[in-house]
Amino acid sequence: MDLIPAPLHVQTGAGAPPFVLHAGTRIAAAPGTEAAARRLRAELSAATGFDLDPAPAGRDGDLVLELDPELAAEEYRLSAGADGVRLTGGGPAGLAHAGQTLRQLLGPAAYRSAPLPGASWTVPAVEVRDAPRFGWRGALLDVSRHFMPKAGVLRFIDQLAAHKLNVLHLHLTDDQGWRIEIRRYPELTGAGAWRERSMVGYRAGGRRDDQPHGGYYTQDDLREIVAYAAARHVTVVPEVDLPGHNQAAIAAYPELGNTDVVDTAALGTWTDWGVSENILNPSEATLRFYENVLEEVLEIFPSTFVHLGGDECPKDQWKASPAAQARIAELGLKDEFELQSHVIRHFDRWLAERGRRLIGWDEILEGGLAPGAAVSSWRGYEGGIVAANAGHDVVMCPEQHVYLDHRQADGEDEPVPVGWVRTLEDVYRFEPVPPQLDEAAAAHVIGAQANIWTEFMNDGRDVDYKAFPRLAAFAEVAWSDLPRDPAARDWAGFERRMAGHYPRLDALGIEYRRPEGPRPWQRKPGIVGRPLAGPPGPSGAGTAP
Numbered sequence: 001m002d003l004i005p006a007p008l009h010v011q012t013g014a015g016a017p018p019f020v021l022h023a024g025t026r027i028a029a030a031p032g033t034e035a036a037a038r039r040l041r042a043e044l045s046a047a048t049g050f051d052l053d054p055a056p057a058g059r060d061g062d063l064v065l066e067l068d069p070e071l072a073a074e075e076y077r078l079s080a081g082a083d084g085v086r087l088t089g090g091g092p093a094g095l096a097h098a099g100q101t102l103r104q105l106l107g108p109a110a111y112r113s114a115p116l117p118g119a120s121w122t123v124p125a126v127e128v129r130d131a132p133r134f135g136w137r138g139a140l141l142d143v144s145r146h147f148m149p150k151a152g153v154l155r156f157i158d159q160l161a162a163h164k165l166n167v168l169h170l171h172l173t174d175d176q177g178w179r180i181e182i183r184r185y186p187e188l189t190g191a192g193a194w195r196e197r198s199m200v201g202y203r204a205g206g207r208r209d210d211q212p213h214g215g216y217y218t219q220d221d222l223r224e225i226v227a228y229a230a231a232r233h234v235t236v237v238p239e240v241d242l243p244g245h246n247q248a249a250i251a252a253y254p255e256l257g258n259t260d261v262v263d264t265a266a267l268g269t270w271t272d273w274g275v276s277e278n279i280l281n282p283s284e285a286t287l288r289f290y291e292n293v294l295e296e297v298l299e300i301f302p303s304t305f306v307h308l309g310g311d312e313c314p315k316d317q318w319k320a321s322p323a324a325q326a327r328i329a330e331l332g333l334k335d336e337f338e339l340q341s342h343v344i345r346h347f348d349r350w351l352a353e354r355g356r357r358l359i360g361w362d363e364i365l366e367g368g369l370a371p372g373a374a375v376s377s378w379r380g381y382e383g384g385i386v387a388a389n390a391g392h393d394v395v396m397c398p399e400q401h402v403y404l405d406h407r408q409a410d411g412e413d414e415p416v417p418v419g420w421v422r423t424l425e426d427v428y429r430f431e432p433v434p435p436q437l438d439e440a441a442a443a444h445v446i447g448a449q450a451n452i453w454t455e456f457m458n459d460g461r462d463v464d465y466k467a468f469p470r471l472a473a474f475a476e477v478a479w480s481d482l483p484r485d486p487a488a489r490d491w492a493g494f495e496r497r498m499a500g501h502y503p504r505l506d507a508l509g510i511e512y513r514r515p516e517g518p519r520p521w522q523r524k525p526g527i528v529g530r531p532l533a534g535p536p537g538p539s540g541a542g543t544a545p
């Protein structure tokens, strides 16, 4: 049956006849399952062309949806036999996962948006019991470096849901572009949502285009994205990065920068890749500005967690700035790291007062972790280990393992070869909970995330190629009860199941990397990357050549 991610328990009904889905199939939705039934009907009707009408009141349907309060919210059971298919969820999310499993059982064509002639639909006799390992099964999409139009984001959400992933971490702001409309500060998307040109490939290649790049989401676009995701049980976690990664905002509002050391009025949205020196000034006025920004962010995004970045914040301007130094003295802080920590702590408190929680990259540990903060551990496992041992929640997303901008194979043909070689098998063998953690600390690892940074992905087709098939392996890591020892995982078995999964990706129209390598049009000849040599150790021991 090639189910991906692998369920906890599957019992096939040896020799029992299958269920045949047909034009007269009816759906019976128990109270509380109406929305799940609507979604299932929408997806299966599109693929099959059948109406899948509701069963008459008091009559059994062929597809039955029900809730069982004994199950956890995301847990589900699926029971299929000749008489029909019963989907039982602990909650609506569990039913949605059951629906995705049913789609996989129906075959690849169940992922198409319209029926093909001559299709037939059978579900093998089977009993499935299933529940996720982690509550946070995420993917970060960087829409700042290259903007992804709204339709592409909705499509990406469908791809996540098909793999039982449930968090979309949307990286909305960075040096190279500000992508979220803020009504109070229109220049953020006026000047900040576009740049004059882009670097092509890595800096060393010296190549640029002369093509303006830009785009942004209106607040209504984002509300639509949030609601579309919610209907598929995907939470959108917005990221507004601070105090670094802010050149686009400073280009829009020069007073946000360190005006006593740089002429911020002369800055544009950054046209380079890398880490800009232009960080926010640490004044009260800047804190107020970002409170006002976040007021609007909270109105759009109901997610408990709000990501405030905190990564890669070069301190040179604060070191040189008399105003920043005066601020350090006034606040009685030791250094620039404590100043950054002051900014993050301010927003940790500010979010907590509004019933939300701050999550940030592991640099927020430097200078002291804010009391309520959760950590996205990206520079390796270390930040996550320190945070979990201190009782903070952690999402494991170490770049050595699950940065999907890193190349999928060695060799000249791999488009924009950056980072370490991280094959499908490498991702399959990623273990989110490091063995150093005791049970109590391990419980603070609330999940795992794969990150898709888009400096070297110009559009959705490039994202498809980098994200898939690795996101399928990642989904199994985050969902399934795999051996904790990566070496003990059944890679050969996964590879066999992938043979059944590629046709689903084809039906979804995903332009994934095929096992043989890139197709001719997926190559980017001549674009210089920055391959890192050697296997990445857990602490990132690889080196640039």
Ligand code: ACM
Pocket (backbone or CB within 6 Å): 311, 312, 361, 378
């Ligand atoms: C990051 O990759 N700078 C979080």
